[in-house]
Amino acid sequence: MSYPDPPNQPSWGAPPPPGGGQYQPPPGPGYAPAPTAPQRSNRGWMIPVAAGLGVVMMAGTVWASNSVVQNVLVGAQPESVLPASSIAFAKLDLRPSGGQLADYAQFVQRLPDTMREEIDPEADPAEELVDSLIENSGYEGMTYEEDFAPWLGQRFGFAVWTPENEEAADSSGTAAAIAIAAEDEDAAEQALSEMQSQSEDVAFDVRDDFAIVTDKAAVLSDLDAQIASGGTLDEQDTYTRDMESIGTDNIASAWMDLGEIAALAQEGSGSEYGGFEEYGGLNQTDPLDSLQSYGEVSGRMALGLRIRPEYLELRGDTLDVSVDGVSTADYEVPEPGLQLMGDLPDDTMMAVSGSGLADLAGQAYQDNPEDFAEFEGLMTDLGLTMPDGLTSLLGKRTAVGITDLGGSLDQFFGGAASPPSMQFRAEGADSGAVESAIAEMWRNSYTSPPGVSTEGSVTVATSGTTGTGRLGDDPVFKQTMAGTETAHLGMYLDLRPFAESGGESAPEQWGALGASVTFDASTVSTLARWAPNGGG
Structure with a gap:
């Protein structure tokens, strides 16, 4: 089998094109060059800090969303029903387009035999997650086949924001919700109502092809207020521009406002567990603790996981990042x-x-x-x-x-x-x-x-x-x-x-x-x- 160089890319024997790197984010609405930060000392650690912040925040978002799924639940995109004021967002899209399906099929054929033999092409990727939820959370009389399969879509989103309503905030000062694609809203409402009857930690609303699930009604009320005043996340120019820069055909992606989250980590530095502790669990370390050592932070991070016919790829961009006034613009x-x-x-x-x-x-x-x-x-x-x-x-x-x-x-x-x-x-x-x-x-x-x-x-x-x-x-x-x-x-x-x-x-x-x-x-x-x- 041969491995030709991809089109429109220089080969490994050719000089680089004028202008340098291949990752130039396309200009979008409201785009403006980042202002040059004032000269400061210690800029030698700026680039590793930018990359490190991205890794830390992605780990935090995945960790928190997984914990919420375990504690609460477990067409349109989930950011269409979550607030534009979100400071962190993660998404899993298990409903690929036709082109993505072709890429996935080709990639699976490239996997080592010992891995490919373990793949069941007929398996429902959501079934194992829901079965684990039902078993661990003790929802009696419920099964995936009867209560979830009839409505559960294949797109999941998780958002964190700072609520206006104090009753919606957890001890870290944030609120969070999961958006789950609902192919049958009536069936979704019936299943979630049954969960709610068995647990005090389930609050939900079903609308616009999604079930929005969280742990208390105050969060849902604040989410509605946030959307009414500022719109949804998919209407936020900065978010959409950042995600377009890394590509939109990802199986999983995440976005976060590093400045807002670093500020939360600083505010939570005096607590026993740091920020987002309510979404943790026994023997879990808060991933935001490491941010407490940083000073003033600004910027954003976008990350996407995608499957190509030839490889599995994770791309992360840190954008306009500054730490204590030092940025990559100083280089x-x-x-x-x-x-x-x-x-x-x-x-x-x-x-x-x-x-x-x-x-x-x-x-x-x-x-x-x-x-x-x-x-x-x-x-x-x-x-x-x-x-x-x-x-x-x-x-x-x-x-x-x-x-x-x-x-x-x-x-x-x-x-x-x-x-x-x-x-x-x-x-x-x-x-x-x-x-x-x-x-x-x-x-x-x-x-x-x-x-x-x-x-x-x-x-x-x-x-x-x-x-x-x-x-x-x-x-x-x-x-x-x-x-x-x-x-x-x-x-x-x-x-x-x-x-x-x-x-x-x-x-x-x-x-x-x-x-x-x-x-x-x-x-x-x-x-x-x-x-x-x-x-x-």
Whole structure:
């Protein structure tokens, strides 16, 4: 089976197009460039903070929505019946379009045999969730087949907002509701009425093809008031623009106002459990606790999970994020490009690559050199000075690939460690500085230092045995990393050797994992992707 490059994307041998990254959000109604934040110190951690906030908030939203489903319930889109004032929203869409169904079918055929054998194409994905709810919550005399299957649609939404009515607020100061597509409103009302008769924690309303479910009537009243005054979430320009930027054909998605949620986390820092504790449970840690260490936060995050014929992909964008007045607009964005990753040996198991890493670190160093005191000492030991020494070692573009872990993991199991085989490539680096640094690092080692050579403007350091072909020519690599050539950061992990070590009968079917990060003055876009290789 061949793996052609996707249309309208540069190949892994071509230079990046002018203008850089592939994730430029399309302008929409009310769109305006993000204002440049004032210069502040400590901007070196801005980009990882932006990405980290997104991960934290997505985890929080999924965690909270799952807990509400367990405690309460368990055409149109759910955001059409939830308020525009929502500060967090998550959605699961199990009713794909015809094109999505075709993509799903092709992807399933690419799954490893051992996984594909476990898939029941006739199974109702909502049945297991509802059966678990009925069993765990003790709704007597109710079954999925009789009480839920006749009406339960395949779209679910969960929203959190700050209510006007204090009686609607939980101890974190928020209110929350679930919207469930209802194909038969009468049947939905009958089933939910039966649940309500057996539990004090069920309040609901059925309208506009959805059942809106929460834990108390005050929340429903406040939801109606919020919509009457501000409209529904699908009418909110910022939300729709953010979600359009990540694509609308997702099986699951989430959106959140990071500033509002960070403020809630700060307000809840004095409580025993932090924010959203009512949606937790025994042995659950509030995912918002980690936000209490941040100062003033603004910006938004959008995330979508989608299935393509070739891979499963998670994309997350943080938009207009600022922490204590520092934003990505404070950076001079380097030219993107991960082409050096494709030039690593063809037997590379793990690889990381970046463009402009030295420039970004240099900007952070100029702002706050004391944060680099320890690293600066290391550079001095290598005979280099900050920040120019970073460029001497890393150049404009950098890639590192491990081709054989050797015995590097044996030490964790009581064995003797042997060094891995690897290759380092740096375009625009000073080969003499690289060679001198390696000699210094290996001065007291019993193993031979990596050999250093040059290929045009690229400095190459190789240790151990590596392949002679290019990683960029490997079909699985091309499939996994397709379209990421113009990112700023990239990661690749070949799962085949690990599956083989784990005793899988067909390790080649597990394919690889890939990730990339692209950013500009207002947006940090992250992709994570699994490209299995079964059915070939």
